Amino acid sequence: xxxxxxxxxxxxxxxxxxxxxxxxxxxxxxxxxxxxxxxxxxxxxxxxxxxxxxxxxxxxxxxxxxxxxxxxxxxxxxxxxxxxxxxxxxxxxxxxxxxxxxxxxxxxxxxxxxxxxxxxxxxxxxxxxxxxxxxxxxxxxxxxxxxxxxxxxxxxxxxxxxxxxxxxxxxxxxxxxxxxxxxxxxxxxxxxxxxxxxxxxxxxxxxxxxxxxxxxxxxxxxxxxxxxxxxxxxxxxxxxxxxxxxxxxxxxxxxxxxxxxxxxxxxxxxxxxxxxxxxxxxxxxxxxxxxxxxxxxxxxxxxxxx
Amino acid sequence: xxxxxxxxxxxxxxxxxxxxxxxxxxxxxxxxxxxxxxxxxxxxxxxxxxxxxxxxxxxxxxxxxxxxxxxxxxxxxxxxxxxxxxxxxxxxxxxxxxxxxxxxxxxxxxxxxxxxxxxxxxxxxxxxxxxxxxxxxxxxxxxxxxxxxxxxxxxxxxxxxxxxxxxxxxxxxxxxxxxxxxxxxxxxxxxxxxxxxxxxxxxxxxxxxxxxxxxxxxxxxxxxxxxxxxxxxxxxxxxxxxxxxxxxxxxxxxxxxxxxxxxxxxxxxxxxxxxxxxxxxxxxxxxxxxxxxxxxxxxxxxxxxxxxxxxxxxxxxxxxxxxxxxxxxxxxxxxxxxxxxxxxxxxxxxxxxxxxxxxxxxxxxxxxxxxxxxxxxxxxxxxxxxxxxxxxxxxxxxxxxxxxxxxxxxxxxxxxxxxxxxxxxxxxxxxxxxxxxxxxxxxxx
Numbered sequence: 040x041x042x043x044x045x046x047x048x049x050x051x052x053x054x055x056x057x058x059x060x061x062x063x064x065x066x067x068x069x070x071x072x073x074x075x076x077x078x079x080x081x082x083x084x085x086x087x088x089x090x091x092x093x094x095x096x097x098x099x100x101x102x103x104x105x106x107x108x109x110x111x112x113x114x115x116x117x118x119x120x121x122x123x124x125x126x127x128x129x130x131x132x133x134x135x136x137x138x139x140x141x142x143x144x145x146x147x148x149x150x151x152x153x154x155x156x157x158x159x160x161x162x163x164x165x166x167x168x169x170x171x172x173x174x175x176x177x178x179x180x181x182x183x184x185x186x187x188x189x190x191x192x193x194x195x196x197x198x199x200x201x202x203x204x205x206x207x208x209x210x211x212x213x214x215x216x217x218x219x220x221x222x223x224x225x226x227x228x229x230x231x232x233x234x235x236x237x238x239x240x241x242x243x244x245x246x247x248x249x250x251x252x253x254x255x256x257x258x259x260x261x262x263x264x265x266x267x268x269x270x271x272x273x274x275x276x277x278x279x280x281x282x283x284x285x286x287x288x289x290x291x292x293x294x295x296x297x298x299x300x301x302x303x304x305x306x307x308x309x310x311x312x313x314x315x316x317x318x319x320x321x322x323x324x325x326x327x328x329x330x331x332x333x334x335x336x337x338x339x340x341x342x343x344x345x
Numbered sequence: 346x347x348x349x350x351x352x353x354x355x356x357x358x359x360x361x362x363x364x365x366x367x368x369x370x371x372x373x374x375x376x377x378x379x380x381x382x383x384x385x386x387x388x389x390x391x392x393x394x395x396x397x398x399x400x401x402x403x404x405x406x407x408x409x410x411x412x413x414x415x416x417x418x419x420x421x422x423x424x425x426x427x428x429x430x431x432x433x434x435x436x437x438x439x440x441x442x443x444x445x446x447x448x449x450x451x452x453x454x455x456x457x458x459x460x461x462x463x464x465x466x467x468x469x470x471x472x473x474x475x476x477x478x479x480x481x482x483x484x485x486x487x488x489x490x491x492x493x494x495x496x497x498x499x500x501x502x503x504x505x506x507x508x509x510x511x512x513x514x515x516x517x518x519x520x521x522x523x524x525x526x527x528x529x530x531x532x533x534x535x536x537x538x539x540x541x542x543x544x545x546x547x548x549x550x551x552x553x554x555x556x557x558x559x560x561x562x563x564x565x566x567x568x569x570x571x572x573x574x575x576x577x578x579x580x581x582x583x584x585x586x587x588x589x590x591x592x593x594x595x596x597x598x599x600x601x602x603x604x605x606x607x608x609x610x611x612x613x614x615x616x617x618x619x620x621x622x623x624x625x626x627x628x629x630x631x632x633x634x635x636x637x638x639x640x641x642x643x644x645x646x647x648x649x650x651x652x653x654x655x656x657x658x659x660x661x662x663x664x665x666x667x668x669x670x671x672x673x674x675x676x677x678x679x680x681x682x683x684x685x686x687x688x689x690x691x692x693x694x695x696x697x698x699x700x701x702x703x704x705x706x707x708x709x710x711x712x713x714x715x716x717x718x719x720x721x722x723x724x725x726x727x728x729x730x731x732x733x734x735x736x737x738x739x740x741x742x743x744x745x746x747x748x749x750x751x752x753x754x755x756x757x758x759x760x761x762x763x764x765x766x767x768x769x770x771x772x773x774x775x776x777x778x779x780x781x782x783x784x785x786x787x788x789x790x
């Protein structure tokens with residue numbers, strides 16, 4: 040910013056200087072105020088309110104503010120459904136992220152090649168990621184129906200025994216992972232394709248001249264160059280995965296017998312179905328911390344690579 | 346940048362912010378004016394907000410609302426949301442004591458006790474008793490006992506029923522005839538019928554589809570429990586799952602689901618049940634009477650013309666089907682209570698309920714079922730059997746879908762989860778009964 044031009048000098052000009060400075064400050068405040076207001080209203084207030092709810096008793100009709108301290112957090116410790124939800128959330132997070140990253144890199148590199156019909160292929164592959172999750176849930180309910188579903192028909196065609204998919208506590212998580220991978224790998228691929236296209240061609244040419252094999256090129260040239268892009272994709276996907284909600288809620292509501300209950304679904308059930316907003320908020324805050332922690336770890340990893 | 350430009354920028358921004366503030370403030374004051382309602386403008390244009398669920402009743406009554414607006418001059422702002430969203434919105438609005446809702450659809454069997462204890466419902470007793478507010482032609486005594494009692498919580502009338510339903514059994518007449526199965530008279534007959542179907546069809550057709558999705562189980566399971574002669578709670582408010590009948594009820598229900606039901610019954614709700622039945626994969630479907638519409642829908646049913654309906658058969662303790670009614674209630678925080686009552690009265694009047702019944706909405710009023718026009722509208726045998734079964738439910742029904750509790754949804758989840766454990770084979774009926782007794786009592790107390 041250029042220095043303010045002040046005419047004259049000495050004592051007489053001081054008030055004017057001060058006025059300009061004040062104007063400057065006001066302008067500054069006014070300029071940032073929309074962002075501040077937005078942050079306060081949309082981020083700080085809801086989080087603050089959740090913290091408030093989590094230390095008070097919120098039940099229908101309770102008007103007086105009744106502080107319960109850390110009771111809701113204490114309740115988490117002894118709540119076995121909470122811990123199993125935590126476990127399920129982490130299993131889904133790790134498994135989906137790993138598979139989606141691998142498939143995403145593979146698909147991303149594939150899509151970045153100039154092959155005929157590449158544009159059409161890219162658009163078609165991306166369809167699962169742009170359909171509303173509720174519609175996806177409804178569609179997969181039909182595909183995975185043990186009696187009427189297409190999945191079991193396929194199994195029967197190749198001579199395998201039918202599965203109960205979402206209705207069996209032992210297979211429900213695998214089924215959810217399949218659906219999530221189907222839905223979100225293309226999204227990872229899209230980011231990675233974008234990254235691939237920005238890579239310089241010199242290192243690849245050099246590697247070819249040096250006689251590197253295809254695997255060596257991938258392992259020692261492509262992957263290291265792609266790493267920052269992959270980390271961005273991983274970060275974006277992680278935040279969503281920890282908050283796993285929509286497809287689970289539509290398809291199993293956490294069942295059978297809590298085998299697919301994620302923290303987000305459990306918090307929703309507590310808050311809106313069981314009308315215990317306080318406990319629901321406490322679980323949400325735990326989830327928020329978890330998301331922040333995971334983002335922090337990934338950001339740290341990202342910083343190290345660049 | 347010189348100071349003049351700077352001044353212009355700061356003055357412009359200040360003016361913009363001021364204008365924004367003015368708009369905001371004037372917006373607020375307009376809102377208060379509107380809700381406080383000057384006596385002058387009140388009669389001219391009063392607006393009430395009706396919060397409704399996306400439900401067959403709402404779809405059926407919506408086209409008639411302009412008639413009401415014309416008759417009374419009251420404008421109706423109909424706000425339609427899906428079931429979960431509607432419940433979340435009513436809970437949040439009422440908890441904030443906001444006057445934003447005047448009339449709302451409410452499922453008394455689920456949230457009734459919690460809402461009543463919270464003081465969300467306006468008592469309708471005084472409106473019903475006052476002849477200036479409720480003329481005699483409203484015929485309050487015309488409402489059937491089950492649904493009307495269901496709208497009464499701890500003695501207080503908190504809503505008026507609009508539609509009734511209950512679990513019934515849809516069955517395949519052709520298969521029953523082919524395998525020589527009589528209509529089941531007892532719960533044991535029902536199990537035997539399901540078994541016969543599976544055996545004689547060599548497992549090609551499953552015996553019965555019923556609900557297994559935890560929060561939805563109580564609706565189907567309730568009659569099994571009541572037909573053992575058990576209420577959900579005893580006189581001291583303690584659960585009755587420690588009685589021997591409870592184990593028999595769980596055993597019967599889970600045998601049907603696990604042995605003679607389709608695989609994966611634990612995730613099934615009305616949607617899956619009706620799909621299975623409509624596709625001819627099961628011989629019986631135990632589900633809501635409302636499902637008739639989807640199983641006789643030519644676009645997705647393969648069994649049209651082969652369907653019959655009967656009530657869930659009796660057990661050793663008699664026959665006590667579940668009756669579920671939806672009702673409309675008035676918010677205790679409404680600022681347009683008279684207008685809200687006018688709307689409720691209009692929507693639940695004998696004439697309107699007949700009109701809706703002709704569109705397939707099961708009426709809670711006895712006069713509708715006796716009406717010649719309504720009877721004539723039931724042309725097919727399946728509709729006649731359906732109406733007969735529903736009438737039986739209405740007359741004998743128990744309005745408690747699950748054990749009445751402030752945290753009813755959580756109690757139902759506990760029952761559903763444990764019944765699913767038995768269906769999955771990881772718990773015995775006795776162990777499930779013990780666990781329900783213990784876990785659900787913790788929620789209730």
